[in-house]
Amino acid sequence: MGSSNASLSIVQELLSQVDIVDVVSHFVDLKRSGRNYVALCPFHSERTPSFVVSPEKQIFKCFGCGVGGNAITFVQKYENLSFWEAVKRVAEIARVELPKDFFKENEKFRSLEESGLRAAKFFNRKLSAIEEYLKSRGIEKAVADKFLLGYAPQGYLKELGIRREDAENLGLLGKGGREFFKNRLVIPIFSHSGSVVGFAGRALSENQQPKYINTPETEIFKKSSILYGFFQSKKEIIEKREVVIVEGYFDVISLHKIGVRNAVAPMGTSLTENHVRFIKRYSDSPLLMFDGDSAGKKATIRSAGLFFKEGCEPMVVQLPEGEDPDSLSRKNPEILRELLKNPKPYIEWAIEAVKSSNNDIELLRQVATSIYGLKFTNPFLFKEYFSKLSAEFGIDENWLKVQIPRKRENGEEKEPIPFRERAFLRAILEGWKIPVKVSPNVFLSREISKIYSLISQAEETNPAVIQSEYPELSPLISEILLYDFSEEELKEGVRKVLEKEFERRLRKINDFFEKMRLKKVILELKRGNFEAIEGLQTT
Ligand SMILES: [Zn+2]
Structure with missing residues (x-):
């Protein structure tokens, strides 16, 4: 925004x-x-x-x-x-x-979404040009229409009938006006609520490179939160409370083709925490069905780790070596349906996966790491799985534990924010009048510095507004607002920050008398004497 x-x-x-x-x-x-x-x-x-x-x-x-x-x-x-x-x-x-302004502001996004749908429908009408190709992939008209698959002929820009700006924002037009999706199969990306927010283009022949191209991330297209196929699968997902997670667009489409209508896939990347939290709301034990190769195995282990962290236990469908849902749906849909009916609990699948790779110790380490998240969400199950693993492979539990790379909870380590800076910011948010302009460089915390600059520039002290505008600053603002500062602590914070500010000024000034004056103010502040600063009001 x-x-x-x-x-x-x-x-x-x-x-x-x-x-x-x-x-x-x-x-x-x-x-x-x-x-x-x-x-x-x-x-x-x-x-x-x-x-x-x-x-x-x-x-x-x-x-x-x-x-x-x-x-x-x-x-x-x-x-x-x-x-x-x-x-x-x-x-x-x-x-x-x-709010009245909403519609005006929202207009450009609405226009973009309308253009997206219009473009998708245009490409869909051109689908007959690649009839043979679709037939070779076993995709019937009804399924192609459900996902609005299409074909982008050369010169499509003129025929799309959408604003050039929208075409650029939808990624349909490259730099210099290049038709990005020319001669490709076009797969529209639907948001979870059903708007077309982006596109993927698949090569139609071996010599077309790369195999897939995608709309870059935009205001309305966030790869880490959208799941491909969710919009088309939503109804069945809600009815069954079951989600099948696959790797690619065509895996989703081919599952729909054989009547499995609750499949989703991440957007050409691996599953994110965002995806996992979202899926968890729709299913207590989601099904992972990744490609039957070593990359698919690794992706399964990694994704399972994300689910365990969220206290959710996934099931796994192992595909035959070298197959993916798309290929198997063409060769033998019956087997695919059968496999889907008999998924394995992750831990059983994982033990077999390690065994079938000649007890690969690296793979075992990854499996042990993946269940580590359970330690916090389900300690009993964690214990059970851990002893199962060590018993199964005759490995000492303690040795196995040492193999798990330790990460700090919640990712990277952050510099602690000085208490005085928190208190100072709270005082500002409470509406204290501080008639001294503090340089943003005085703050050690970059976040505090940013929030302070925003407030002092825009005279915007409504924290809720800043939170919407700058979501990355939002958690810190909430934390500071919820902390119970005493009046004394606030004063202390303001006093210390102002002290830093005056010390900064002191270093820059050459005038003797001005220096003396500043030194006096600092001394008064150190003594806790607020009157040294004229016009300071606490509320
Ligand atoms: Zn939380």
Whole structure:
């Protein structure tokens, strides 16, 4: 989302009308706890609640995994939506009217989505040009139409009937006006709610390189959250509470072809945590069915690890060596259906996978690593699986444990943020008037520095607005707002930050008298004497 004034005012207007407690409790069971509400965090697996919603501040924060934000960012994250979709959804849940500016701002995205659908339909009408190819892949018209598969003839830009800008944003047009998808089979990418947000193009012959090309990520097309086929499979996924995860577009399509209509695939990348959290809401034991080769094996182990971290145990379908769902659906759909009916629990599959690769110790290490996530989400099962593994391969449990690479929970290590900077920021957010412009360089924390700059430039002290505008700063803002600072701590924070600011100025000044004056102010501040700064008001 851009940082236009219009989008700011939309966020402000909407947030002023909704209550975050209403919005969050639409998805999560909240329990009152003092001034706040708490719940088990929907974004990570836990047994005791560390997810806090503050009705007073209109924010949420998880002290377990660190996510945080306002009502809009919550829905955006929970349902994997774009910003504009989330705004719409929040208004819907809270039953309030959408802000007037919404439609104007939303227009360009709507135009993009309309253009996407129009282009997809155009390519779909040209499909007869590659009839033979489709036949060779065993794809009938009905299935091709369901996924709006198409063909991009040379010179398509003129015939598409969409704005050039939209064609560029949809990735249909390369730099310098090159027709990116020329002479390729076109696969439209649908968002989870059914808009065409991007395209993939498959080569039609061996000498066309690369085999697949994709729309680059855009405002409406985020590869790490969209699952290919979800829109077409949604109905059956919800009915069955079962999801089949495969590797590629054609695996999804070929499964639909043989009547398995609950398949999804990541967008030409590996499965992300985002995908996994999303899938977990639709199924308690998702099915992994990756290619029958060593890469597929590794992907299965890696993906299972992500599910275990979320407290979810996947099942696995092992395909015959060298086959993928697409190839097998053509050769022997009956076997494929049969395999799908008899998936194995991951641990059983994994033990067999290691055995069938001559007890490859590296593979065993990967398997041990993959179940490590269970230690936090299901310690009993973790123990059980771990002893199973060591018994099965006659390996000492302790030795196996040492093989697991230790990572800090929640990824990379961050510099701790000085307490004075947190307190200073809180004072600002509380509306303290501090008549001294502090240089952003005074702050050790880059995040605090950024938030302070935003506030001092835009005179925008509504933290909820900053949270929508800069989602990456959102967790820290929530954390600072939810922390119980005492009046003394706030004063102390302000005093110390100002001290740093004056020391910075002191280093830059040559004038003797000015130097003396500054030194005096610093001394007064060190003594805790706030009057040294004229016009400072605490509220
Ligand atoms: Zn969490």
